[in-house]
Each structure stands twice: as C-alpha cells, then as structure tokens.
Amino acid sequence: MADSASEQPPAPPLPRAFLDFLEENGLDPSIYSKGDTIPRYIRLKPGCEIWVPGIEAELGCELKRVDWLPGFYAVPPQIKIASSESYKSGKIYGMDAASGAAVLALGVSEGDHVLDLCTAPGAKLCMLSDLLGSSGSLTGVDISRDRLAACRTMLQKYELGDRCRLFIADGTLFSLLPLRSPVNEKSYVTNEADVANIFGEWTSKRSYKDRKAAVKLRNSIGSQLSLTTSEPELFFYGKSSGVVGLRRSELFCAANNAEASSFGYDRVLVDAECTHDGSVKHIQKFEYWGWKTLEHRVLDAKRTNSLMHVQLQLLTNGFGLLKAGGTLVYSTCSLTFAQNEDVIEQFLMENPSAELQAVDASKNWPCRSGKIPNTLRFDPNTSETSGLFVAKFTKYLTLVHTLGGLNVIYNVFDPGASAMTFLIRNPQSMWSMTWFLPRMKKRQVTVGHEVLFQSADNQCIIHLWIGI
Numbered sequence: 208m209a210d211s212a213s214e215q216p217p218a219p220p221l222p223r224a225f226l227d228f229l230e231e232n233g234l235d236p237s238i239y240s241k242g243d244t245i246p247r248y249i250r251l252k253p254g255c256e257i258w259v260p261g262i263e264a265e266l267g268c269e270l271k272r273v274d275w276l277p278g279f280y281a282v283p284p285q286i287k288i289a290s291s292e293s294y295k296s297g298k299i300y301g302m303d304a305a306s307g308a309a310v311l312a313l314g315v316s317e318g319d320h321v322l323d324l325c326t327a328p329g330a331k332l333c334m335l336s337d338l339l340g341s342s343g344s345l346t347g348v349d350i351s352r353d354r355l356a357a358c359r360t361m362l363q364k365y366e367l368g369d370r371c372r373l374f375i376a377d378g379t380l381f382s383l384l385p386l387r388s389p390v391n392e393k394s395y396v397t398n399e400a401d402v403a404n405i406f407g408e409w410t411s412k413r414s415y416k417d418r419k420a421a422v423k424l425r426n427s428i429g430s431q432l433s434l435t436t437s438e439p440e441l442f443f444y445g446k447s448s449g450v451v452g453l454r455r456s457e458l459f460c461a462a463n464n465a466e467a468s469s470f471g472y473d474r475v476l477v478d479a480e481c482t483h484d485g486s487v488k489h490i491q492k493f494e495y496w497g498w499k500t501l502e503h504r505v506l507d508a509k510r511t512n513s514l515m516h517v518q519l520q521l522l523t524n525g526f527g528l529l530k531a532g533g534t535l536v537y538s539t540c541s542l543t544f545a546q547n548e549d550v551i552e553q554f555l556m557e558n559p560s561a562e563l564q565a566v567d568a569s570k571n572w573p574c575r576s577g578k579i580p581n582t583l584r585f586d587p588n589t590s591e592t593s594g595l596f597v598a599k600f601t602k603y604l605t606l607v608h609t610l611g612g613l614n615v616i617y618n619v620f621d622p623g624a625s626a627m628t629f630l631i632r633n634p635q636s637m638w639s640m641t642w643f644l645p646r647m648k649k650r651q652v653t654v655g656h657e658v659l660f661q662s663a664d665n666q667c668i669i670h671l672w673i674g675i
C-alpha cells in the first residue's frame with residue numbers, strides 16, 4: 208500500500224532566492240509543502256456546542272476537538288465553510304488554531320479593557336469579544352477603511368459589537384484610552400450646542416456634517432496607508448461601549464504615557480502587519496502570481512526594513528497605552544527573525560519597563576521556542592497550523608535613575624499592592640528584591656545613591672542604598 212506522503216502531488220520547486228531566505232531564518236523548506244495537508248480550523252461560538260452534530264452533518268465531516276485550545280475544532284483542509292448555513296448563521300468562525308493561541312496568551316478576563324491595534328479583518332477581535340462576555344470594553348484600530356468595514360460586518364453578524372468601538376487610525380499614533388478614566392469621564396451637559404455635539408446611538412446613516420468632516424479628513428490624508436495624522440475616525444461603536452452620551456471633545460481626548468500607566472488598557476494585542484511568509488497558503492499563491500512578485504513583497508530588504516520600523520512603532524505605541532501590570536501580546540504571521548526577535552530585542556532595549564513573560568498555557572501547546580526564551584513559534588511541521596510568532600510582555604511602573612554612569616531602573620510593580628518587587632539592572636547583573644510594605648502610596652526618588660520610599664501614613668520609610 209502506498210504511504211500517504213507518496214499520494215501527495217509533488218510540491219513545485221521553490222525559487223533559489225526564497226530557499227536562501229528560509230535558510231537565513233532557520234526555516235525548513237518542507238513547511239511549504241504542507242499547505243494541502245494541515246487541517247482547517249473552526250472556532251465554535253460559545254454556547255453552540257449542542258449544534259456540533261448538525262454542523263458535522265452539514266459540512267460532511269467530523270469536527271475533531273483541538274485538545275490544547277478550548278472551543279477549536281479541526282476539519283479536513285478541503286472543507287469549505289463560507290457557504291455553509293452554520294457559518295452564515297454565526298455558529299462557527301473560520302480561524303487558525305495558532306491565531307487562537309495568540310489571543311489566549313493575552314489572558315483576557317471578564318471586565319478587562321482590551322485594545323486590538325491591528326484589528327482587521329477581525330478574527331481575533333471576535334474571539335476577544337467572546338472572552339470578555341458582557342463586561343469590560345474592546346477597542347479595535349486599523350489603518351484600512353475597507354478591512355475595517357469587513358471587521359464591522361463580522362461584529363454585527365456574530366452580534367458582538369455591543370461593547371466594542373472601532374477606529375480608523377494609524378496604530379503607531381493612536382492615543383485614546385479606554386472609556387473608564389477620569390481623563391474622559393462624562394460631564395454634565397447643560398446647553399443645546401452641547402447636546403448636538405453628543406454621540407447618540409450608532410447608526411450607519413451618519414449626519415451630513417459628520418460625512419463632510421470624514422471626507423475632508425480623508426482628502427487631507429490622501430492614501431490610507433500613508434495616514435500621518437493622529438486624529439482617529441470613529442467607525443463603529445456599540446450601545447454599551449461607553450461612547451453613547453459622550454461629547455466629541457471627551458472621546459477624542461488623547462492621553463500621555465503617564466496617564467496610560469494608571470488608566471490605560473488591561474490587555475493590548477499587536478497583531479502586526481508583516482510579510483505573511485508564515486502562511487503557507489499565502490506563499491502558495493505566488494505560484495500563480497509569479498515568484499518575481501514574491502521577491503518584491505517578501506524578500507525585498509527595503510520592504511522588510513520599513514515593515515520592521517512600523518512593527519516596532521506599533522509595539523511601542525501599544526505598550527505606551529498599556530496599564531502598569533497589564534499584558535501585551537505581539538504576534539506576526541511572519542517566521543523571519545527580522546520581524547520578530549529583532550523587533551523585540553530593539554523594543555526591550557528602548558523600553559526598560561517592559562518584561563518578556565512566559566506564556567504559561569503554552570506548556571501544552573504544540574509549538575517551539577523562538578530564538579529568544581519565552582517567545583513562541585507555531586509552524587505547519589511543529590503545530591499543524593499556519594506559521595505564527597507570539598511574544599507576551601508585562602509593564603512595570605518605572606523610575607529611571609542614573610548612578611555613576613550606570614543606568615539603574617527601579618521597576619515598581621503594582622504600586623497599590625502590599626508586595627513590591629524592585630529590579631535593579633545594570634549591564635553586568637540584575638538583582639531582584641521583594642519587600643512587603645504597609646499601604647505604600649508615595650514614592651520619592653532622591654538624586655544620588657539613595658532612594659526613599661514612604662508610605663501614606665508615614666509609618667514606613669525605606670531607604671534603599673545602592674552600593675555599586
């Protein structure tokens with residue numbers, strides 16, 4: 208009997224330039240012959256488990272539960288779901304398991320305020336919304352109007368838009384906080400001019416004034432991909448998103464990093480724009496588009512450099528909007544070092560309050576470690592999924608202090624808690640100390656070799672002497 212490998216049609220040869228590119232990135236070319244064998248994944252809308260037998264009957268295949276990822280099922284790769292009634296009626300989503308893992312890595316809990324900085328077309332946004340349930344808030348940002356329109360359609364189809372707001376904006380500049388902070392607390396409206404300037408319930412039919420303003424903004428921007436203004440355009444908002452009843456000036460109130468540390472998002476997803484080389488199906492399309500196009504879109508060093516620049520800016524800005532103690536996940540569907548580990552290394556160098564964290568759930572995931580410990584790589588060979596890179600960060604509240612030419616950083620985690628960890632970093636070493644402090648409220652940093660921490664009731668004063 209012929210084995211299953213010999214039944215597959217031989218994969219077309221990959222061009223030399225692409226093979227060199229794979230070698231440079233430590234990638235096995237065999238992953239690009241897997242496109243027709245890796246399963247297609249389906250995510251079930253929570254509460255639709257009872258429909259599994261009906262969905263199986265309609266799709267004509269078994270839904271195999273993905274043991275390591277709740278709510279996900281594998282079906283044979285040739286199964287088409289878009290025309291099925293189960294899909295049209297919003298019982299199932301088409302979503303790769305690796306993408307589901309990136310969302311799960313974020314550790315969303317009910318009540319969280321979540322930012323998805325590159326949100327369209329919205330598969331991850333929908334999963335985030337399902338995880339949030341009926342509390343917290345969700346803010347999706349994308350630079351592409353067309354893609355965001357598809358995203359809005361998804362939210363409406365799956366009835367997930369209630370706590371969500373969508374903005375057309377450049378994620379490298381977006382600076383609006385979730386609607387819970389004193390900075391944009393709703394104020395009492397007194398006169399008629401104010402009433403006219405208040406967001407009512409969302410409708411697709413916008414006022415003439417609104418449409419005119421949007422056209423003016425679009426014309427001033429030129430092309431969407433060269434959006435240079437920090438002014439976001441509100442594209443959609445749900446009834447419970449916090450927008451209804453707010454004045455325009457209150458919604459578009461930008462925040463600085465210090466405000467974001469206290470009032471920012473609990474969770475930020477930066478699923479950055481990339482060369483998509485981890486998607487085997489995407490690379491296979493170049494057989495038809497021509498390998499020359501691949502050289503331009505994927506292998507071109509100039510394009511990679513400009514993408515890396517955007518990726519670093521997206522990550523940096525997303526991190527700036529994160530609350531201290533919050534979690535950020537950076538992911539790309541590229542498997543190159545340049546768009547993943549190199550971006551992260553640069554980011555960590557420039558952001559001392561960022562710490563790379565292990566994804567605890569990943570112990571049971573079929574993925575491997577990236578070049579930097581705690582980062583994860585999914586690929587068709589290891590995971591039977593599309594390729595994806597995932598890194599998780601947390602944010603400390605940081606006081607930077609220079610001592611004798613050494614940059615010493617005091618990372619104060621969760622200033623409201625009774626336990627604090629101080630990490631003192633210098634190029635040679637790192638110490639970590641934990642104190643348990645009664646109601647620590649006020650911090651003072653003196654210049655020199657002494658740091659003074661003082662509690663609100665003056666009962667506890669700690670002098671930290673640095674002896675380097």
Ligand SMILES: C[S@@+](CC[C@H](N)C(=O)[O-])C[C@H]1O[C@@H](n2cnc3c(N)ncnc32)[C@H](O)[C@@H]1O
Nearest residue numbers: 325327328329330331349350351377378478480
């Ligand atoms: C990998 S896709 C995101 C996929 C999405 N997270 C999902 O799960 O469906 C990257 C997205 O980033 C958007 N994008 C590119 N540059 C951007 C920028 N500067 N700011 C915001 N979005 C950007 C693209 O329009 C694209 O929709």
